[in-house]
Amino acid sequence: MFVNSDFKKNDNMETTDPQYWNNRYLTGDTGWDMGRVSPPLQAYIDQLENKDLEILIPGAGNSYEAAYLLEKGFRRVTVLDIAPVLTAQLRQAFAGTDLQIVEDDFFRHQGRYDLVLEQTFFCALEPSLRRDYVMHMHTLIKPGGHLAGVLFNRSFSHDGPPFGGTENEYRELFAPLFELKTMELCYNSHPARQGTELFINFLPK
Numbered sequence: 001m002f003v004n005s006d007f008k009k010n011d012n013m014e015t016t017d018p019q020y021w022n023n024r025y026l027t028g029d030t031g032w033d034m035g036r037v038s039p040p041l042q043a044y045i046d047q048l049e050n051k052d053l054e055i056l057i058p059g060a061g062n063s064y065e066a067a068y069l070l071e072k073g074f075r076r077v078t079v080l081d082i083a084p085v086l087t088a089q090l091r092q093a094f095a096g097t098d099l100q101i102v103e104d105d106f107f108r109h110q111g112r113y114d115l116v117l118e119q120t121f122f123c124a125l126e127p128s129l130r131r132d133y134v135m136h137m138h139t140l141i142k143p144g145g146h147l148a149g150v151l152f153n154r155s156f157s158h159d160g161p162p163f164g165g166t167e168n169e170y171r172e173l174f175a176p177l178f179e180l181k182t183m184e185l186c187y188n189s190h191p192a193r194q195g196t197e198l199f200i201n202f203l204p205k
Contacts, residue, residue: 015126015161016105021083037064038119039188040150040199045072052076053114056140058106059121063090066099078102080109107132112142118149118200123162130173138177138204147178147202150186154196167198178202 060079078100087103182201
């Protein structure tokens, strides 16, 4: 998400408001869309061996990662997004596949997953929601499961989304509920994001 960071949020925008995200898709204001699977996530998916994993992708956008998972033989994949316009498009695009498409607020979503992939959903939420994100994410992941993906390791010169952060901030935020197995600078980011992404692999405590 957010290849082009030179866009600003509307006054009084709520990042959990479906209409806000609907409008972004309707107007093509989707600077986060790389048009392909995120390279760090592609590399992570490539080393997964268990095709029976229950996988969730929240704030999935155009779901390039989900398409790649299906291509690699994973069949228990759920994408979650709050924008009705987008989920309607996804149902058309993925008709006839095993992909589960859920239109819902992440904070209301119930389920248990072996793996949750984080691809610019966290950075799209107001920072005031980050502790709630961590707490709810912890409820969604099965014991022994993983939260894996990328977080921005930078600040932004304008109000978000996207909202940035630092490794130290993330460690303080996630450490109470997760074992921080991996948090390191991505070596294989999209060219527009080189040096600004951290790859994470966290296990619920």
